[in-house]
Amino acid sequence: MKADMRVTYAVTRGCTKCGWCVQECNFDAITFDRDGAHINQEKCTGCGRCYDNCPSEAIERIEHSEA
Numbered sequence: 805m806k807a808d809m810r811v812t813y814a815v816t817r818g819c820t821k822c823g824w825c826v827q828e829c830n831f832d833a834i835t836f837d838r839d840g841a842h843i844n845q846e847k848c849t850g851c852g853r854c855y856d857n858c859p860s861e862a863i864e865r866i867e868h869s870e871a
């Protein structure tokens with residue numbers, strides 16, 4: 805990974821609204837509404853915990869190249 809690459813995660817599709825990630829994110833980056841989970845791109849540190857543990861594989865890794 806390049807040094808200027810920032811990684812975050814986002815809920816894309818297939819969220820079953822289990823609520824697991826909201827409880828387990830250590831950075832308060834995930835909120836929950838009737839559509840499911842949403843990851844705050846400003847707060848997400850890219851730790852990958854939600855991605856690794858989402859039972860529905862609803863979370864996607866995003867690489868942001870910073871100019």
Ligand code: SF4
Nearest residue numbers: 819820822823825858
């Ligand atoms: S862990 Fe996955 S399925 Fe569960 S609420 Fe989070 S994104 Fe949705």
Ligand code: SF4
Nearest residue numbers: 829848849851852854
């Ligand atoms: S990658 Fe880490 S910081 Fe970002 S939303 Fe998932 S658990 Fe929270």
